[in-house]
Amino acid sequence: MEILHVSAECYPAAKVGGLADVVGALPKYQVHEGAISKVVIPAYRTKFFHEQHFEIVHQGGVWIGRDWYHFNVLKEEKNILGFDLYLIDIPGLLDQPNVYGYDNDVERFLGFQIAVLDWLNEWKHLPSIVHCHDHHTGLIPFLMQYGYKYSHLKQVPTILTIHNAQYQGQFGWDRVYLLPSFDLWKAGLLDWGGAINPLACAIKCAWRVNTVSPGYMRELLESANGLEGLLRMEQSKCSGILNGIDAEVWDPATDPYLPAHYEAAAFEEGKYANKVAICESYHLDPSLPLFVFIGRLVKDKGADVLPEIIYRASQDHPGAANFLVLGSGDSEITYHLSQLQHSVANNYRFYQGYNEALSHQLYAAADFLLMPSRVEPCGLNQMYALRYGTIPMVRRTGGLQDTVVDFGDEGGFGIRFEHASAWDVGYAIRRALVLYQDQHQINQLRSRVMQIDHSWNTAAHHYINLYTSLK
Ligand SMILES: Nc1ncnc2c1ncn2[C@@H]1O[C@H](COP(=O)(O)OP(=O)(O)O[C@H]2O[C@H](CO)[C@@H](O)[C@H](O)[C@H]2O)[C@@H](O)[C@H]1O
Structure with a gap:
């Protein structure tokens, strides 16, 4: 054939x-x-x-x-x-x-x-x-x-x-x-x-x-x-x-973009080393949970609500979490994301542009990946996140619904929410922060998600x- x-x-x-x-x-x-x-x-x-x-x-x-x-x-x-x-x-x-x-x-x-x-x-x-x-x-x-x-x-x-x-x-x-x-x-x-x-x-x-x-x-x-x-x-x-996903390109055990390699059987040290490397580069405290967004900055991806989500989270949980956004796209969304760096100075960074290496490093460094997509035909980011032991936080839509089960449900491992609104995502962030406090539970989830075969x-x-x- x-x-x-x-x-x-x-x-x-x-x-x-x-x-x-x-x-x-x-x-x-x-x-x-x-x-x-x-x-x-x-x-x-x-x-x-x-x-x-x-x-x-x-x-x-x-x-x-x-x-x-x-x-x-x-x-x-x-x-x-x-x-x-x-x-x-x-x-x-x-x-x-x-x-x-x-x-x-x-x-x-x-x-x-x-x-x-x-x-x-x-x-x-x-x-x-x-x-x-x-x-x-x-x-x-x-x-x-x-x-x-x-x-x-x-x-x-x-x-x-x-x-x-x-x-x-x-x-x-x-x-x-x-x-x-x-x-x-x-x-x-x-x-x-x-x-x-x-x-x-x-x-x-x-x-x-x-x-x-x-x-x-x-x-x-x-x-x-x-x-x-x-x-x-x-x-x-x-x-x-x-x-x-291409399990040869997206493999934390061999990924040439990563400063430290790791695999499901022993991930803690390697994954943390990636987090420390990113936090050092971006002057963030690595002891705090790191939430990242990677993608095109368009409404379909829910990128327009990111500034409000991040601002509210920083007000509701002052100094409790770091946020890093990597993306390019709509000029108005880009402007608001840039401006946000003034009001959430210590806990938020924005990399504007396309950077393949940084995207790999962020999947490895992050604790949580935010995907408040309004439309998501399949979504690959959540599958890359899983492979790198990062918990995906997704809106219940399209392919996200097909690939991510909420950790509150039987056999679940991610965090799901209904709407691309600051309110819904804010509640999901609250749940993520509680989960992060229980290092034993989150490590169990990380180990499990790394073993899911999405190749x-x-x-x-x-x-x-x-x-x-x-x-
Ligand atoms: N600024 C940046 N720097 C570096 N890397 C970046 C980046 N912005 C995005 N990327 C990368 O681009 C890819 C995005 O893939 P997605 O599947 O999420 O979205 P996209 O909407 O382009 O694709 C459409 O097609 C795919 C494939 O069918 C569907 O999964 C999806 O739902 C559909 O919208 C990922 O590899 C991500 O890491």
Whole structure:
């Protein structure tokens, strides 16, 4: 079986968030399962692009409306990720340092998709599956079915994985001329709500659709940023498969970013050494419980309530806990988090920006990880926290609900709350502080959570079963 994953991100080549982690790990585990799994992403000008070696395996040209671009398909030479990685290099379109955030993102990702299909058209054999991730690749299932140039690819099954249905990549019909010619009788498949909607189009045209947790799949049928009705209509081909984590990259026993290593059998000394290292760097008292937040600073992650949560906790329990936030995103949230450093001077630090090394160090150093997400399709952070012996504190939603059981319930190990409000999270923090006083109990929980297996083994198997059902 040969699978081609098409995505905008893949760790470590290009990462903005969890999509990269999934596309950087799932194929590796599929290779372990005996499949041939390949990944193709755009050739952004990232550190990885400059540092690795590539060979050109295909050359072509794409029309985006009236503009013509030459493109190269590059293959990473040494197979350092454990699977074949291909980059679509389109000078003038994709040769930028960042993944998203340009005025011409519509043209950039259209160019990427068209180049992938043009390249695929030239393969001497066909892959068994084309697996598309999120809206940046959402027009591929449609074009494989109805694009005149790609009739050769009609029989290849397509899968869409929805990592986040909030983002759909819509653009106006005035730009339909950017697409390669297709059967106009099928134009309705591109449309949702009067615009071209790549995510909606993929939900209609992919052979199977899945989300990254069963809980999120159920939620989307009720509320999916306008796509709930469509998902209900297509429900028979939809399912939820819980993400895993790359247990080789995320392993406190070997993680190269950590100053001290540890494992479940003997974690206390090593985990504490990581906490001391972070507290020294950030001038915090290591004897206090450390609460961290890591993630994109957007409302969906509940980041807008963090300032109030932290301020209130510092008022209700003066000098009893430390907070450290690592993130970047919305400018208003960033401003409030920065300002908070003046009012909670001794017990709160804010690292604004993206820092992969620091994120690993924080999962290891923290006692508690805060995730007040309003929307969380799966969430990887809570699984990384568990692996590093850190107790996750999560809102009861999506994949968080599927992976974290409250320690007050039978077999539980985390802290759950209902609402992304300062009141609810404040109560959860109160419970965490009481738990922290009982070092025996918290150590038992830490030891237990470190042993939970969230590796990709199970999920990789589910995906292979899904592909096999399409043969
Ligand atoms: N400032 C920063 N510095 C360093 N690292 C940072 C960082 N901000 C975030 N990260 C890292 O980015 C990843 C975030 O992953 P998530 O799954 O939580 O979120 P995301 O919303 O991006 O993904 C979407 O896709 C994934 C994958 O399917 C789903 O789990 C999720 O629910 C869905 O919203 C983690 O590896 C985290 O450590």
